[in-house]
Amino acid sequence: MSGNVVIEQPSVSDGAAMWRLARDSGSLDLNPPYTYLLCCHQFHDTSIVARFDGEVVGFLTGFREQRSPETVFFWQLAVDDSQRGTGLARTMVDTLTTRVAEQGARYITLSVTPDNHASNALFRSLAERWNVQLTTSWLFEKDVFPSETTHEPEQHFRIGPFPGHRRDGRHAPRHGTIPTAAQRRTMYGPHIGGSPTGDRTE
Ligand SMILES: CC(C)(COP(=O)(O)OP(=O)(O)OC[C@H]1O[C@@H](n2cnc3c(N)ncnc32)[C@H](O)[C@@H]1OP(=O)(O)O)[C@@H](O)C(=O)NCCC(=O)NCCS
Numbered sequence: 001m002s003g004n005v006v007i008e009q010p011s012v013s014d015g016a017a018m019w020r021l022a023r024d025s026g027s028l029d030l031n032p033p034y035t036y037l038l039c040c041h042q043f044h045d046t047s048i049v050a051r052f053d054g055e056v057v058g059f060l061t062g063f064r065e066q067r068s069p070e071t072v073f074f075w076q077l078a079v080d081d082s083q084r085g086t087g088l089a090r091t092m093v094d095t096l097t098t099r100v101a102e103q104g105a106r107y108i109t110l111s112v113t114p115d116n117h118a119s120n121a122l123f124r125s126l127a128e129r130w131n132v133q134l135t136t137s138w139l140f141e142k143d144v145f146p147s148e149t150t151h152e153p154e155q156h157f158r159i160g161p162f163p164g165h166r167r168d169g170r171h172a173p174r175h176g177t178i179p180t181a182a183q184r185r186t187m188y189g190p191h192i193g194g195s196p197t198g199d200r201t202e
Helices: 012-024 033-042 088-102 117-130 181-188
Strands: 005-008 048-052 055-065 068-079 107-112 133-140 154-160
Touching: 005 088, 012 033, 012 048, 012 055, 012 068, 033 055, 048 088, 055 088, 068 088, 088 117, 107 117, 117 133, 117 154
Parallel strands: 068 107
Antiparallel strands: 005 048, 048 055, 055 068, 107 154, 133 154
């Protein structure tokens, strides 16, 4: 695929496309369309979209934790099938991490099911690339979900502390310009498998 990927803050007009990406992702819990509109409207500074030739092909939503404003919770992440395996999720995660660290965030948290190998690998490598700690625990055990549904337990990742407010990018991993899909393949290479998870600090 040729063309350029642009990564930027979402606007409300992106909400419908984000809902479609979540619907088609194959593994995300699909929220009502209103939720994606709300993320664009209320969590604009802690969310990001990736556009390929103007079309939304990826998004990452997040918000500041109420009990810990220095922590940004990454909520949902999806990349369109056409762009998977090219480093786009990693680029979005690094771009948003850099941005929220510049805004004063010290920690990124998220939840992931143990069977999501791609997501596990992605966030473990975030901690490695930034040379910060990854602490894992359980956020929601299986039994707190409605018994009428089947849902895997959600493991909690806490990553950080990220370096303080620096706009010169000195502490950030290399990401500055957003590479094309072909460049990302060259930069990041093919996938390797995901890592096992456990309750520990790494
Ligand atoms: C998870 C997802 C966002 C990854 O997007 P992507 O652009 O293909 O990911 P990238 O190419 O940037 O790869 C990022 C990392 O994930 C790993 N990865 C990606 N797909 C993988 C797979 N199928 N199996 C194992 N690891 C995988 C890569 O090896 C890479 O790890 P590295 O940084 O150590 O090299 C995408 O597969 C997706 O949208 N899945 C459905 C929704 C979802 O599961 N979201 C996450 C919920 S928390």
